[in-house]
Amino acid sequence: MRIVLEGGQLSAAGLGLGAKRTFVMKCGGSTLEELPDSFYKDLAELQENGTQPVIVHGGGPAISDNLSKLGIDTHFVNGLRYTSEEVLDVVEMVLAGSINKKIVRRIGQSAGKAVGLSGVDGALIQAKPVTNSAEVGLVGEVTGVNAALIEGVVKLGFMPVIAPVGIDADGQRYNINADTAAGAVASVLGVQQMIVVTDVPGILKTVNGEKRVLQTVTVQEIEDMIQTGEIYGGMIPKVRAAIACISGKVNEVVIVDGSEPGVLRKVLAGETIGTKIVRM
Amino acid sequence: MRIVLEGGQLSAAGLGLGAKRTFVMKCGGSTLEELPDSFYKDLAELQENGTQPVIVHGGGPAISDNLSKLGIDTHFVNGLRYTSEEVLDVVEMVLAGSINKKIVRRIGQSAGKAVGLSGVDGALIQAKPVTNSAEVGLVGEVTGVNAALIEGVVKLGFMPVIAPVGIDADGQRYNINADTAAGAVASVLGVQQMIVVTDVPGILKTVNGEKRVLQTVTVQEIEDMIQTGEIYGGMIPKVRAAIACISGKVNEVVIVDGSEPGVLRKVLAGETIGTKIVRM
Amino acid sequence: MRIVLEGGQLSAAGLGLGAKRTFVMKCGGSTLEELPDSFYKDLAELQENGTQPVIVHGGGPAISDNLSKLGIDTHFVNGLRYTSEEVLDVVEMVLAGSINKKIVRRIGQSAGKAVGLSGVDGALIQAKPVTNSAEVGLVGEVTGVNAALIEGVVKLGFMPVIAPVGIDADGQRYNINADTAAGAVASVLGVQQMIVVTDVPGILKTVNGEKRVLQTVTVQEIEDMIQTGEIYGGMIPKVRAAIACISGKVNEVVIVDGSEPGVLRKVLAGETIGTKIVRM
Amino acid sequence: MRIVLEGGQLSAAGLGLGAKRTFVMKCGGSTLEELPDSFYKDLAELQENGTQPVIVHGGGPAISDNLSKLGIDTHFVNGLRYTSEEVLDVVEMVLAGSINKKIVRRIGQSAGKAVGLSGVDGALIQAKPVTNSAEVGLVGEVTGVNAALIEGVVKLGFMPVIAPVGIDADGQRYNINADTAAGAVASVLGVQQMIVVTDVPGILKTVNGEKRVLQTVTVQEIEDMIQTGEIYGGMIPKVRAAIACISGKVNEVVIVDGSEPGVLRKVLAGETIGTKIVRM
């Protein structure tokens, strides 16, 4: 729990949150929907006991599904979907109106209290076009986070659940990568350690002929393991997403399996669970 | 302006909003989208000057349009669309993810500060099934409003923009009529006079062979005018929607044409504009 | 009624319609569908009593709705939908096969007798490409109207209900603006005054602090009122549509609210109702 | 040609058509679209020379195609699609707004003059529910034909092109079989011989080891040939459709291949072409 105290604890001075302790959790949209009730009960219990989660969620297949059902033609550039205004309409509608609200309701059903916000609300996530916007369209990188709104919502007694849509000073929306959004939110809140909820137990390494879950690993070691093939397949985007959260004040992320019973309590209590990725 | 002061002003004691004065405005989803920029500039100016709008919006054709594009089969009972879970998925997604966020962005583009909320967020709109739910499905009536959340958001410096989805203690969502939602919100906030923004200048009456906009009318007089045919056609649902906002502490609604220049400032300044409907 | 007699009456010599008196009425597609039964009963009664309506209707949201449901991709140029052959297939199908026939049936249900025609039938509306066809696609302007077919149908005892699709000598179809189509039909029939059926009671003007419906107004006065902001918002396209009907022999249009009880009888009887727009 | 003169010629007394000679032609919707230009040129030439065609067309795959694209759920009863109001909306829209107008335009492009009518226009095809309407829905049988409207249109100089939608006194629409509609139209017009345009050269019979096109055959002989298997496969519905046209005054139909050069002129000139089916 020492690490969590260092990384997750937010001082009353810095955030004006009094005795409240905040942690930032990032999760893919589809993962959050599939998490067991026990996960949501843990969230509510943490909130009840004064540890306040801030959740940044991703999109998941519901966006592709709705684009397809709505007959929105999309084109891909180097494997990335070009984000036109029409695509962004659906991205925002699904992220902020569907996934975000499902999470808020599941938290409510577990007796937690949550308020869903889009990055557009109160200019929570301020953004500018990415440098290759000619290729990818309305994708943005984060230029600022309205910490006061997040903290205000926390002080009102609600977990903020944040959909990663960004906005600039002209009111132009942007599609924001959920990982970098989560990292930016955590950094602005002064959080050093973030939790990345996935569907894998952590990063595996073969030791003495047995595959074991690594307890701690550096970013550089991960890159090496990708090079040697020890990390392969679908695990690569998962660890890269976790690494993308490391920025600004955030220098540790813990990858955990959200469906593992009691996982949040364990990680916040400092138990060895999942794999901790440290900046270096 | 006297009435507005009485109706709209919220005491620091009652709401803990300090010197802030709040008014509640209801508007159809399609109307809000078509309002001119000047309307949103007026909203922002009011906020800047310490009069805080609380907006409850409706749905509009975007819901039907998305239901149709998504190929959701719906059936109608006595002219009302039966709200199944599948229909409600789309209602919520469009209300909370699309219309709500468009309004938030338009306010932001006019230098106002807004936060969009669904009735699900923080259990803002608590609901139970309507008595004829067997016929109409998941349609709810309001049982409570989380005034503390609305006031909290206002105190944080943001206009709440509220999508009328309700929720009960079990986390079941309901489709809520925007008019009764607005009336309930206003009543809980202690507001006596609400503004209903439409696309008509008010209620017309023929006087001396000329059609003129009525300045004040009672609910009963409206019912009489519907009976005699003086109010007819598409005007009937508009005045009925306005009347539906009258409940609890709300005993006056002013119907105004949102595209009329300066309309909000005028009505809040007590100018004669639109038609005021009084309970009796 | 004097004006109507001069404008609406068609001489037996000019039109070969014997004692029949004809008037031309233009109405948006969605408006016509929403008109009350009483409107259609009035139409039938007028026909029964020897006053023969000629109806030109527009499209309304059914076209957009079908384009969307059929998954026709469309693009917009300066806010106007580009009319490709594929779009025109749907425009024609909905205008001539759906809206047109609904109107014919509603007239029949009120004991009137109507025959629906498209501008393609008997080359009723002859057209050529508009000058900016490169931008807008297959949109046409009217080059001729087959008055003999309209008069022939009237003499057979039926109200013509006309869908504004045009055709040129090569059999190429065009999308025609319903207002200019109506104006051209009326002009060719020698009608000086047309009726434009809308959902508003006329043009409002503030007189002595009260909003009143104007009884007569010139085109120039309307332009002035748009400049000064007295006409604003959704009223602007409605008056512009009415003005677009003024051309050739047509120099007056009366804007009326089609849902007002007895409106057609009143306007044909010369009663002061709605707003009359005169060329100058 | 003798038979045609007897069957097709309409006396001035009976029909008020002066010297005009009329014939009735039935054709499937898909067949008509695929007919060569020469067929339409022949139609125009006949009209020019005083022989006036009356065309009743069917639907074809465009109806199924649009039902499918519009996502209308349909169910089938004994292989027949149940005609709900929703299905009928599409049937009418496609028949009267798409297929009908394509035929009118193709005639126009060949210098013919045509006016498209639906059975709803002027109550042209009056109908009542079929006896098994509980099974098949809004399918109608013909109770009357407005011959005056057809003759009126012919006298105005246009070929009527008729879409088989029926209507009853209450304004209820019905889906009408194109064959029985054509037979009813022809019978009311006093026509004894109808032309059924198909994509087959007639009915084949093996004579002396060679397959030959039959020149004349009775309804009974056809039934026998179906029993013995001499008529088989897709030919069965084609001859049954032709037989369905025989009713009232119509006691002969000639099945011809519409794509055969000069076929209409030949059959009207009494040449041996196609197969003539006689009542007995």
Add this chain to the structure above:
Amino acid sequence: MRIVLEGGQLSAAGLGLGAKRTFVMKCGGSTLEELPDSFYKDLAELQENGTQPVIVHGGGPAISDNLSKLGIDTHFVNGLRYTSEEVLDVVEMVLAGSINKKIVRRIGQSAGKAVGLSGVDGALIQAKPVTNSAEVGLVGEVTGVNAALIEGVVKLGFMPVIAPVGIDADGQRYNINADTAAGAVASVLGVQQMIVVTDVPGILKTVNGEKRVLQTVTVQEIEDMIQTGEIYGGMIPKVRAAIACISGKVNEVVIVDGSEPGVLRKVLAGETIGTKIVRM
């Protein structure tokens, strides 16, 4: 029957099929589905008696239908649909997964034994881009046929049912014309006479004022009959498809009507049925 024996019989030496005699039959996808049960019973009986059919089928409207339902945008070049990868996904899915399997099941239901194969399986149909692939996209011409796979399946006791998708050495798929695929398969199998199953009884010619089915005709005579108009309309693509099968060792095709009772047995028994087209 002499020709068939020469053409259709495959020597044990050449094909290693022992006493088995093979014939190749080509049929459009929609035709095959509409064939009567008796046709499939005949196929099974032939197989039972040692005459082994090899079937190459086409696509039919199911491909267009699925493209439309799936909302795949397609464009046409000179009347031909451009085959993009996305279009080819649907073509392959429908040909190999839907039509092919329906045929296999219908054969099974008639106690025949069939195995469906796509040209991709075992690189059965090897292809390269057509010369005008810039215009038509992923359309291929046959460069080789894996005869060993076809013969192997026949030796295992199954009729091969082949969907005409081709593949090159890089694993690139191509859309292949069913006629040329059938011709290539037959030629590689050393078959001189192929059967083309259609819905017409053969090619008609007027002899002594009567239309009769031609028994034998050369390719050149067909071209002459198309020039003179004796073959016209929808018959032209049918005879051209049959001619397209003539290539390599195949120098005769017999066009037959698949719904004619006993047609396969008759043609294999050398009876005069349908029209035989000979190379010259």
Add this chain to the structure above:
Amino acid sequence: MRIVLEGGQLSAAGLGLGAKRTFVMKCGGSTLEELPDSFYKDLAELQENGTQPVIVHGGGPAISDNLSKLGIDTHFVNGLRYTSEEVLDVVEMVLAGSINKKIVRRIGQSAGKAVGLSGVDGALIQAKPVTNSAEVGLVGEVTGVNAALIEGVVKLGFMPVIAPVGIDADGQRYNINADTAAGAVASVLGVQQMIVVTDVPGILKTVNGEKRVLQTVTVQEIEDMIQTGEIYGGMIPKVRAAIACISGKVNEVVIVDGSEPGVLRKVLAGETIGTKIVRM
């Protein structure tokens, strides 16, 4: 490799495959598509060296995706999609025409030789309705496998790639669970050990505070671990699917991660990789 020799080796006597050694591999449809090229290269190399894979694949999200895009209404019974004929049309089309052929092509691109088969081809998978077919519709259980066809295809030199659609003696299709299909195929081929390819490295167990991949586990131990929560979340369906393959002669399955480099070669060489589940 010892285990494999015992389990996977097929005697020439039993299967008539000469020196060929066969193994059966089951894989989900989405997993197979995401496997790296190296996996397919390994398959091809194994085939080249005389070890012949037999692959049974599942469906994956492409089925749901196509059902949704095609607008097929489905209903769920206890979380299972009811398989109507309409649903089965899509299931078969996607399984046999899309996923199956993609796998065949990927094998071909790696220089392997494969032939795709559906359970319908040659009645490869014979089935009867499951006992709860009233609830789940056209879902089948396997009653027989045509081993001769599989062996025949292997002897011709191709890997069979099998889509799990079943068929009964009446030609009725059934949706078959891919796991039980794979188990039945393996059992009929006399294979004792099957390989289940997944996206997880095996079953994890915490040993001395570290999570490690179990090397061997019994079915009973798995049930115990599910009870105790040691196996949880998305891992539960994966192990249950693997267990479902154990039936008949198959008494071991090895769960491996298909994206792990060299995984197939390793498991066939008897290396410790993944988790082996033994019947007891």
